[in-house]
Amino acid sequence: MDLSFSSEQEILRKSVAEFLSKECSYEKVKEIEESAEGYSPKLWKKIAQLGWLEIILPEEFGGFGDPFINLIIIMEEIGKAAFPSPFFSTVVQSGLTILEGGSTAQKKDLLGKIVDGKLLMALAQYEQEASYLETGINLSAKLSGDDYILNGTKMFVIDANIADKLIVAAREDKGITLFLVDAGAKGIKCTKMPTIGMDNNCEVIFDNVKVSKADLIGEPGNGWKILQKAEAKIIVAKCGEMVGGCKASLDMTAAYAKERKQYGVPIGLFQVIQHYMSNMLLAYDTSVNYLYKVAWMIDENEDVTKEASALKAQVNEKYKFISERGVQIHGGVGTSREFDIGLFYRRAKAYEYVAGDSDYHYEKIAAALM
Amino acid sequence: MDFKLTEKQKALKREFDQFFEEVMKDAPPEYGRGGLEGVYATPEGFEFHLQVSKKLGEKGWLSRAWPKECGGEGAPLIEQLLFNESRESHRAPGVDLFGHGMFAPTLIIAANDEQKERLLTPLAKGKVSYCQGWSEPDSGSDLASLQTTAIKDGDNYIINGQKIWTTGGHRAECMFLLARTNPEEKRGKGLSVFHLRMDLPGITVRPILYMDGKHLYNEVFFKDVKIPAKDLIGTENEGWKLTRDTMNFERSGVGFFVEGREDLKELVDYVKTTKRNGKYLAEDPIIRQKIAKLFIDLEVGYTLAYKIAWLQGKGGLSFAASAASEAKVFGSELAERIANYATEIMGLYGQLSDSKWAPMNGSMVESYQFCMGITVAAGSSEIQRNIIAWTGLGLPRF
Numbered sequence A: 001m002d003l004s005f006s007s008e009q010e011i012l013r014k015s016v017a018e019f020l021s022k023e024c025s026y027e028k029v030k031e032i033e034e035s036a037e038g039y040s041p042k043l044w045k046k047i048a049q050l051g052w053l054e055i056i057l058p059e060e061f062g063g064f065g066d067p068f069i070n071l072i073i074i075m076e077e078i079g080k081a082a083f084p085s086p087f088f089s090t091v092v093q094s095g096l097t098i099l100e101g102g103s104t105a106q107k108k109d110l111l112g113k114i115v116d117g118k119l120l121m122a123l124a125q126y127e128q129e130a131s132y133l134e135t136g137i138n139l140s141a142k143l144s145g146d147d148y149i150l151n152g153t154k155m156f157v158i159d160a161n162i163a164d165k166l167i168v169a170a171r172e173d174k175g176i177t178l179f180l181v182d183a184g185a186k187g188i189k190c191t192k193m194p195t196i197g198m199d200n201n202c203e204v205i206f207d208n209v210k211v212s213k214a215d216l217i218g219e220p221g222n223g224w225k226i227l228q229k230a231e232a233k234i235i236v237a238k239c240g241e242m243v244g245g246c247k248a249s250l251d252m253t254a255a256y257a258k259e260r261k262q263y264g265v266p267i268g269l270f271q272v273i274q275h276y277m278s279n280m281l282l283a284y285d286t287s288v289n290y291l292y293k294v295a296w297m298i299d300e301n302e303d304v305t306k307e308a309s310a311l312k313a314q315v316n317e318k319y320k321f322i323s324e325r326g327v328q329i330h331g332g333v334g335t336s337r338e339f340d341i342g343l344f345y346r347r348a349k350a351y352e353y354v355a356g357d358s359d360y361h362y363e364k365i366a367a368a369l370m
Numbered sequence B: 001m002d003f004k005l006t007e008k009q010k011a012l013k014r015e016f017d018q019f020f021e022e023v024m025k026d027a028p029p030e031y032g033r034g035g036l037e038g039v040y041a042t043p044e045g046f047e048f049h050l051q052v053s054k055k056l057g058e059k060g061w062l063s064r065a066w067p068k069e070c071g072g073e074g075a076p077l078i079e080q081l082l083f084n085e086s087r088e089s090h091r092a093p094g095v096d097l098f099g100h101g102m103f104a105p106t107l108i109i110a111a112n113d114e115q116k117e118r119l120l121t122p123l124a125k126g127k128v129s130y131c132q133g134w135s136e137p138d139s140g141s142d143l144a145s146l147q148t149t150a151i152k153d154g155d156n157y158i159i160n161g162q163k164i165w166t167t168g169g170h171r172a173e174c175m176f177l178l179a180r181t182n183p184e185e186k187r188g189k190g191l192s193v194f195h196l197r198m199d200l201p202g203i204t205v206r207p208i209l210y211m212d213g214k215h216l217y218n219e220v221f222f223k224d225v226k227i228p229a230k231d232l233i234g235t236e237n238e239g240w241k242l243t244r245d246t247m248n249f250e251r252s253g254v255g256f257f258v259e260g261r262e263d264l265k266e267l268v269d270y271v272k273t274t275k276r277n278g279k280y281l282a283e284d285p286i287i288r289q290k291i292a293k294l295f296i297d298l299e300v301g302y303t304l305a306y307k308i309a310w311l312q313g314k315g316g317l318s319f320a321a322s323a324a325s326e327a328k329v330f331g332s333e334l335a336e337r338i339a340n341y342a343t344e345i346m347g348l349y350g351q352l353s354d355s356k357w358a359p360m361n362g363s364m365v366e367s368y369q370f371c372m373g374i375t376v377a378a379g380s381s382e383i384q385r386n387i388i389a390w391t392g393l394g395l396p397r398f
């Protein structure tokens, strides 16, 4: 057993952290959040140049063959910086789905463009019913000559407003099928919805949208299998970002508790604050170590269905807990937009829903156990 | 023992309910679901608040509970509770949290006759709005350490310093201020209470945005602001005791519980009419339990509020200090629980702010953010728990 990171991994973490703290301060984060695009094309170009987007690229397609845990390192740092970018939608959700189900040609083409920073993608799975299950996918795909015609509405599609291409899960005669659709195709109407995360959650309406038969990811009817396989990894990656958010919340709160004085002493001297913060550290430590364990299992090619669910449910609750106590310990300043802890408090709620809420994952664990 | 309301009290409650139901028909969309956000975030919301305030003033309801010699009716506290309950369950504005909720009681306790006439009358008529100038950047929980000075200069006081988190400071006409009149003294000694107008030369108001971007509170800067000595309330240098008495006025917390009941009603409607995975949310045992748990908390909290009002009515303002702190802690933390459960129950929709897609007009996700202000403001949960330990249990103070 060796629970340390390699020196290359330490360097990766340091370089990501340094880049984000230099290029994307929390002030900048707030500015980006308030923009219609919800991301900075300039910074996106820079991180493409730095090679972050290659992190999931297998060696056979020109990548460095990074282990999965390296993606987690990047996600943790993104989470600490509260960095708003299409990294999750494009690299994690779409990239991992293409890796799981795409043809060699698609991998080469799409992943190549993603890595170069030239292609943004979004995964359109959920619909008006907001179900995480297979039965929740009802957008229809009907074959007509050499094309499919898509009709229906997708909801909560992250970054659809800036994406060039969408992966659309639709119901075809043989079952759930994944389609690769140009975001600008005729008949698509995309509207950004206002959220607590101030992120790019979109409603996407498909009105007789034509897609070529050639633009499927995987075979007709095996879309759900691909989604499920990719889902475990997507969850663990998202948990990396959330655990990073926990760490930032914890650190900035501890710093504040040492510095803020009331009644002539630092508020960190009050035992109630110490106990809150001890519980926060406990919540963080249990989460971060489990995160690494599950990420390692993925690198060992083990099945992590129930572990990924356990991790997400754990992190959902702990991120909310840590950031909520963080705001409370900050007092008045914690509730304001000028201070930064609120960024994490809002994200903890927003990310609770990403790739399954706690109730969905409790049920998955129970189903795996019983 | 008898929990029943008298026929007179029931009739009164019906009268309040009818009034607020009628009044709320004119609420502009910007007012949203009321509360501090509804009243202070937009000019439309504030205008509506002022209109309702005037109507309440015409009815004489703003001053019902005041003693007769102050122009009120000396109505019993329990009737005040019924009034608050009715207003808050309709999410109606019109009562100025600061002017009516805090400053009027201060004036009743400490003002001289001239001040009562001059300052209480416009409050009774609903013609004036106040903000509360207490907290400072370095003095929050430890309010008594505040440093803003008000130095006597002939017939005037000259004010210098800074206040922060001043809710509604950008809209209110007046402020009641706690400042240091004797800079030689420390902590609770040497503080005094003042009334002042917000448009005086030397006052600057700078907005601070709430975490969701709304403009509720402010920083207020004072540079050589001159106010007449007749606007000192009570005895010079005795302001701390007066302020503590103000903190103890009507603190049943009934508002938390009646608003929570309204939230729960809407949430129940939502789960009964919304399907997921082929079933109504109301059929999901996990959701059923969450809703049942909220119901329990609302029941016991509401009942505690009545007990507090009854205790206060019997024994005076500070009689129920520990129980009042319990209601504040329980009510504000329950609001947080309601918002969290509701947004969990809504699933992916739980993250949506006010928009055509958002269940309950996004009120629960808004509340998820605003509730943190309530567990911090007006004595944080930690400070309230200290009070409960000391006064409720007699545990030693450090």
Ligand SMILES: Cc1cc2nc3c(=O)[nH]c(=O)nc-3n(C[C@H](O)[C@H](O)[C@H](O)COP(=O)(O)OP(=O)(O)OC[C@H]3O[C@@H](n4cnc5c(N)ncnc54)[C@H](O)[C@@H]3O)c2cc1C
Residues within 6 Å of the ligand: A260, A261, A262, A263, A267, A270, A272, A273, A328, A329, A330, A331, A332, A333, A335, B131, B132, B133, B134, B135, B136, B137, B138, B139, B140, B141, B142, B164, B165, B166, B167, B168, B217, B372, B373, B374, B376, B377, B378, B379, B380, B381, B382, B383, B386
């Ligand atoms: C939404 C909102 C509206 C407000 N409106 C007004 C207003 O209109 N006018 C006004 O004057 N003020 C207003 N306030 C300010 C409010 O009264 C203060 O925020 C509050 O008193 C806490 O002070 P602080 O923010 O300086 O936090 P601090 O006092 O610095 O507290 C920071 C943390 O330390 C804890 N802490 C402090 N002392 C102790 C202790 N002895 N034991 C244990 N824990 C402790 C606190 O509970 C908190 O968790 C408002 C605040 C908010 C959030």
